[in-house]
Amino acid sequence: MANTAVSQLDEVKTTPWAGGKSPFNVEYGKLMMWFFLLSDAFTFSSLLISYGALRFSSNAWPAADKIFQSVPGVVDAGYPLVFVGIMTFILIMSSVTMVLAVEAGHRDSKKEVAWWMVATVIGGFMFLGCQALEWNHLHHEGFWWGSIPDAEKLKEFFTEGGIVSGAYTQQFANLFFTITGFHGFHVFSGVIINIVILINTLAGTYQKRGSYLMVEKVGLYWHFVDLVWVFVFTFFYLV
Secondary structure (H helix, E strand, O other): HHHHHHHHHHHHHOOOOOOOOOOOOOHHHHHHHHHHHHHHHHHHHHHHHHHHHHOOOOOOOOOOHHOOOOOOOOOOOOOHOOOOHHHHHHHHHHHHHHHHHHHHOOOOHHHHHHHHHHHHHHHHHHHHHHHHHHHHHHHHHHOEOOOOOOOOHHHHHHOOOOOOHHHHHHHHHHHHHHHHHHHHHHHHHHHHHHHHHHHHOOHHHHHOOOHHHHHHHHHHHHHHHHHHHHHHHHHHHOO
């Protein structure tokens, strides 16, 4: 009887939840991360739905291929969507390096986890740098919260023969900077968290614990940020 009780106690202690077998055998912290990401998804969804409602209720909306046709620091026009394509590629590759970091953690390879985390952090900083360049260029063109280009320049950002509307352009600018700024804040937060995880990895914290589960949980957040960007990219740059 005593042996049975000890066996049951050991089983409870070795479960990820440390309080009994979980309903879906999911570690508590990972489940909480999923809950957080779900709530964050609702926030981004509400913002993008608001943008979509305004965009498709108007016949005088600025054309994406007219606005996003520069490569900041290289050319001012003539290359529609090239720069944002580069940004998207950088962010997707950072998601790949995060996957490799998680995979290395499963093999308990501290050195590989560290290198892949460094690559992920660099990718995050590169994306943020590109976003800063794009914002600076758009601000130079006259787009910002509460401001738009003058009437003559405004005509450049609409399709040929289309109705030019300052009111809808203002709505576009406000939503663009709000949504991409909110996403950029998530990327910045993810980079900071990844740096913390990298420091802990180098310090051998997770190796001592015998698990790189924290890398996996942060990886979930990073993949979510990348997935959200796919929707932001589609709504603002393609539609």
